[in-house]
Amino acid sequence: MTVQSQMGNLAAEARARRSLARAWNALQMPVIATVAGLFVTSVLLVCIEVNPLDVYAALLRGALGSLFGISSTLRWATPLILAGLAVSIGFKAGLFNAGLSGQIYAGGFVGSLIGFGVTLPWGLHPVAAILGGGLAGATWAFIPAIMRRYLGASEIVTSLMLWYVAIGIADFLVRQFFRDPTSAAFLMSVKVAPSAVLPSIFPVGNVSVMIFVSIGAAILLAHFMARSVAGYEIRMTGANPAFAHYSGVPIGRRMVLAFCLSGFLAGMIGASESIGINQRFVSQFDPGFGFDGFLVALLANGSIAGCIPAGLFLGILKAGGSEIERTLGLSKSIIWILQGSIILFVSANRLRGYLAWFIGRLRGR
Amino acid sequence: MPTPIIQLIGVTKRFGSFVANQAIDLTIEAGSIHAIVGENGAGKSTLMKTLAGLHMPEEGRILLRGEEVMLRNPEAAMRHGIGMVHQHFSLIDSLTVTENVVLSNPPQRAGLFLKRDAERQVKELAEKYGLAVDPRRRILECRVGVQQRAEILKALYRNPEVLILDEPTAVLTPQEATTLMENLRTLRDRGKTIIFITHKLQEVMSIADRVTVMRAGRVVMETETARTSPNALAVAMVGHELFAKPRQVQREVGQTLVELDGVSCYSDGLGSTRLDNVSMSLRIGEVLGVAGVEGNGQSELVEIITGLRHPSAGALRIKGVNVGRSSSPAEMRRLGVAHVPENRISTGLATTASLLDNLVMGAHRSAPVSRGVWIDQGAARNRAKTLIREFDVRPGDIDADAESLSGGNMQKAIVARELSGDPEIIVVAHPTRGVDIGAAEFIYDQLLSRRQKAGVLLVSSDLDEILRLSDRIVVMYQGRVMVEALPEDLTAETLGLLMAGMQAGKGAPRVGDKA
Ligand SMILES: Nc1ncnc2c1ncn2[C@@H]1O[C@H](COP(=O)(O)OP(=O)(O)OP(=O)(O)O)[C@@H](O)[C@H]1O
Ligand SMILES: [Mg+2]
Numbered sequence: 001m002t003v004q005s006q007m008g009n010l011a012a013e014a015r016a017r018r019s020l021a022r023a024w025n026a027l028q029m030p031v032i033a034t035v036a037g038l039f040v041t042s043v044l045l046v047c048i049e050v051n052p053l054d055v056y057a058a059l060l061r062g063a064l065g066s067l068f069g070i071s072s073t074l075r076w077a078t079p080l081i082l083a084g085l086a087v088s089i090g091f092k093a094g095l096f097n098a099g100l101s102g103q104i105y106a107g108g109f110v111g112s113l114i115g116f117g118v119t120l121p122w123g124l125h126p127v128a129a130i131l132g133g134g135l136a137g138a139t140w141a142f143i144p145a146i147m148r149r150y151l152g153a154s155e156i157v158t159s160l161m162l163w164y165v166a167i168g169i170a171d172f173l174v175r176q177f178f179r180d181p182t183s184a185a186f187l188m189s190v191k192v193a194p195s196a197v198l199p200s201i202f203p204v205g206n207v208s209v210m211i212f213v214s215i216g217a218a219i220l221l222a223h224f225m226a227r228s229v230a231g232y233e234i235r236m237t238g239a240n241p242a243f244a245h246y247s248g249v250p251i252g253r254r255m256v257l258a259f260c261l262s263g264f265l266a267g268m269i270g271a272s273e274s275i276g277i278n279q280r281f282v283s284q285f286d287p288g289f290g291f292d293g294f295l296v297a298l299l300a301n302g303s304i305a306g307c308i309p310a311g312l313f314l315g316i317l318k319a320g321g322s323e324i325e326r327t328l329g330l331s332k333s334i335i336w337i338l339q340g341s342i343i344l345f346v347s348a349n350r351l352r353g354y355l356a357w358f359i360g361r362l363r364g365r
Numbered sequence: 366m367p368t369p370i371i372q373l374i375g376v377t378k379r380f381g382s383f384v385a386n387q388a389i390d391l392t393i394e395a396g397s398i399h400a401i402v403g404e405n406g407a408g409k410s411t412l413m414k415t416l417a418g419l420h421m422p423e424e425g426r427i428l429l430r431g432e433e434v435m436l437r438n439p440e441a442a443m444r445h446g447i448g449m450v451h452q453h454f455s456l457i458d459s460l461t462v463t464e465n466v467v468l469s470n471p472p473q474r475a476g477l478f479l480k481r482d483a484e485r486q487v488k489e490l491a492e493k494y495g496l497a498v499d500p501r502r503r504i505l506e507c508r509v510g511v512q513q514r515a516e517i518l519k520a521l522y523r524n525p526e527v528l529i530l531d532e533p534t535a536v537l538t539p540q541e542a543t544t545l546m547e548n549l550r551t552l553r554d555r556g557k558t559i560i561f562i563t564h565k566l567q568e569v570m571s572i573a574d575r576v577t578v579m580r581a582g583r584v585v586m587e588t589e590t591a592r593t594s595p596n597a598l599a600v601a602m603v604g605h606e607l608f609a610k611p612r613q614v615q616r617e618v619g620q621t622l623v624e625l626d627g628v629s630c631y632s633d634g635l636g637s638t639r640l641d642n643v644s645m646s647l648r649i650g651e652v653l654g655v656a657g658v659e660g661n662g663q664s665e666l667v668e669i670i671t672g673l674r675h676p677s678a679g680a681l682r683i684k685g686v687n688v689g690r691s692s693s694p695a696e697m698r699r700l701g702v703a704h705v706p707e708n709r710i711s712t713g714l715a716t717t718a719s720l721l722d723n724l725v726m727g728a729h730r731s732a733p734v735s736r737g738v739w740i741d742q743g744a745a746r747n748r749a750k751t752l753i754r755e756f757d758v759r760p761g762d763i764d765a766d767a768e769s770l771s772g773g774n775m776q777k778a779i780v781a782r783e784l785s786g787d788p789e790i791i792v793v794a795h796p797t798r799g800v801d802i803g804a805a806e807f808i809y810d811q812l813l814s815r816r817q818k819a820g821v822l823l824v825s826s827d828l829d830e831i832l833r834l835s836d837r838i839v840v841m842y843q844g845r846v847m848v849e850a851l852p853e854d855l856t857a858e859t860l861g862l863l864m865a866g867m868q869a870g871k872g873a874p875r876v877g878d879k880a
């Protein structure tokens with residue numbers, strides 16, 4: 001009665017059922033957490049005598065109700081998905097990339113540098129800038145990774161500290177050599193060449209092809225982690241380094257690889273913001289994607305592909321916030337409350353155990 | 366009849382759709398020693414975890430001294446006087462033995478931890494129960510046997526009325542096990558109630574008052590120990606009688622696989638010697654048994670041969686090749702070394718990964734499982750399923766996380782993985798630790814049949830295991846090879862004496878001790 005001896009379609013059906021079960025398993029927690037987060041926020045809203053339904057309606061209207069809303073959602077989802085991926089890859093290897101922001105900054109600088117400093121044909125220029133930004137991020141991640149490997153330095157501390165170094169170096173170089181002479185108050189570089197600009201693919205707003213790149217990256221990475229030899233070894237290194245080492249996996253190299261991949265994704269965010277949104281390097285351009293990446297990764301609950309819906313969801317919140325502010329006169333910070341409470345519940349992993357026990361108890365009776 | 370201290374009525378525990386405990390009725394009399402036996406995966410640990418407040422059952426009632434209780438968490442169980450020593454350690458590695466033992470209720474004054482007092486208390490507790498530990502040593506520096514003792518002390522520290530021990534003797538040496546059994550008897554005589562799980566039926570017969578046999582999540586037999594026999598218990602457990610197959614000692618050996626030449630090993634930093642000038646060899650066609658009390662250098666020996674540790678001095682040759690200081694597990698595995706480690710949770714498995722991922726390890730870089738940079742899912746699943754079937758790992762769901770397996774089934778999975786792919790040098794530490802008697806026989810068969818094409822280095826604290834499987838035996842004491850002997854020249858008694866450092870084993874030639 002083994003699977004091999006059964007008909008092929010039965011096996012396929014079993015496989016399908018299995019992946020369905022796995023998908024539900026992965027989704028359960030985020031769904032429970034979202035519902036719980038919505039509930040908590042609703043209670044708060046009721047306390048200040050606001051109808052929560054109005055707020056959620058405004059949120060959805062703002063984020064999805066118009067072409068502009070949709071484009072705004074996608075614009076935010078682009079870096080959010082990438083940041084979520086960067087964090088998740090680290091998690092898979094058992095590493096905590098706290099210095100995402102530094103790698104984003106490095107990528108932003110090098111991406112714009114390629115944008116205004118190099119002449120390349122139209123199609124190639126943005127590609128070079130994005131890849132260059134990615135490599136800059138990867139390099140910036142490589143330093144803490146090898147410090148961890150050879151010196152035992154905690155990657156959390158070193159990568160975080162390198163954030164300041166990245167800001168210092170990039171801002172210094174821009175101020176000295178590339179500053180836009182017309183900019184007075186803000187520190188920004190000259191504009192990138194027109195050939196380097198990522199055009200918007202929507203009639204309104206600022207969505208570039210990078211949305212497809214981030215979704216594609218998520219799918220590719222999910223496949224890589226689940227199916228490739230290196231991805232498998234990264235997962236095992238994260239799951240139990242002692243086991244991986246004992247089994248002959250080069251865990252040091254796998255950690256470095258995962259961390260650099262994470263940095264590469266972060267660097268792409270910086271480059272894409274630079275050549276797509278700002279069309280130049282702007283000091284402090286990152287509104288906190290590094291931190292948002294952790295929210296996306298937590299919401300995705302350890303799933304790489306899950307960063308797509310999680311990033312889109314947080315994109316909706318970001319995009320919808322202004323509509324709440326505009327139509328209800330309510331502070332945007334309600335979005336932060338919602339976001340925060342959802343993440344709180346995602347991390348409350350015993351919740352699921354209690355629910356399962358409760359349901360089991362109901363069924364048993 | 367007095368009210369029983371514990372009564373379980375119709376307790377059912379499910380994991381998803383899997384029923385681990387099915388309508389269990391169990392009565393434990395106060396002041397008795399109650400043994401629980403059963404095959405791997407029968408649901409013994411699950412049932413005891415329910416009593417210790419780690420699981421809440423979906424159905425059924427728990428009565429303590431006749432009153433129904435809800436044991437929501439381990440703290441609640443402890444408050445009710447139930448303490449448990451788990452099958453797998455729950456110690457904090459970076460803390461000392463003392464800190465771990467007193468963790469739940471440290472002695473303090475004005476909010477300050479009284480370290481001296483704690484160490485004294487632990488020392489006294491250890492002496493009282495004959496469980497030798499160094500209170501100041503950090504757990505990660507302790508051998509498994511010592512960790513187990515710390516774990517038992519941790520439970521005893523809260524002075525529980527009911528002490529549950531889940532396979533406490535699995536990692537103990539025979540002497541330690543005997544001492545523990547005596548201690549349990551003393552505890553009982555002082556009015557405590559003991560429940561313990563074991564796979565060693567002699568232990569049941571020697572100290573238990575009653576015994577419960579579990580099978581596939583149910584209680585299939587419950588009786589007074591005086592009214593049963595090991596055979597009857599075995600029949601109830603597995604459904605048929607078990608015979609130890611007689612075997613032939615192998616004398617025909619071939620090529621030398623592993624050669625240690627004056628290998629010494631100083632422990633990191635501390636400078637104390639873990640291995641002292643050890644020379645030995647392992648050849649194709651033999652099982653070389655390494656006997657010794659835990660912590661006398663066996664672990665270091667294994668780690669050196671498997672590349673997890675480098676010798677501080679001396680030479681190591683694998684199939685004639687010098688592998689000196691640069692060895693790594695990866696290199697040793699390329700040379701054909703397989704390794705069943707002494708600690709299945711910390712080293713042998715990635716418990717949070719699927720059984721599939723755990724079984725693919727090692728085969729994932731070569732055909733048919735790997736195709737270039739990709740892993741062939743079909744081939745990987747086939748491999749995992751074949752191993753599971755061959756070694757009867759239950760339940761055989763390869764997509765389940767390894768941590769959902771029972772202890773014995775984890776062990777079977779590791780042995781299955783390591784023996785696959787016909788390794789030439791098989792290094793096994795405590796291969797049947799936690800494995801039920803039926804499965805242990807199977808593993809013995811496997812190891813013996815591998816002998817034809819491989820050399821097996823067997824480290825075990827189970828003397829019967831050593832005597833049964835080995836073609837040649839070395840005894841280690843304080844990092845040295847005390848004696849090399851043939852199994853027929855040794856009895857369990859002489860072996861025990863040699864392990865304790867006595868020199869005069871009759872008929873046992875002294876070799877290897879060159880110092
Ligand atoms: N957390 C869990 N999730 C899913 N299944 C579980 C979980 N814990 C235990 N099981 C399953 O319940 C069954 C009983 O497990 P249990 O650990 O109680 O066995 P056991 O009798 O202690 O076996 P052993 O002698 O090997 O320790 C096993 O089949 C195991 O796979
Ligand atoms: Mg068990």
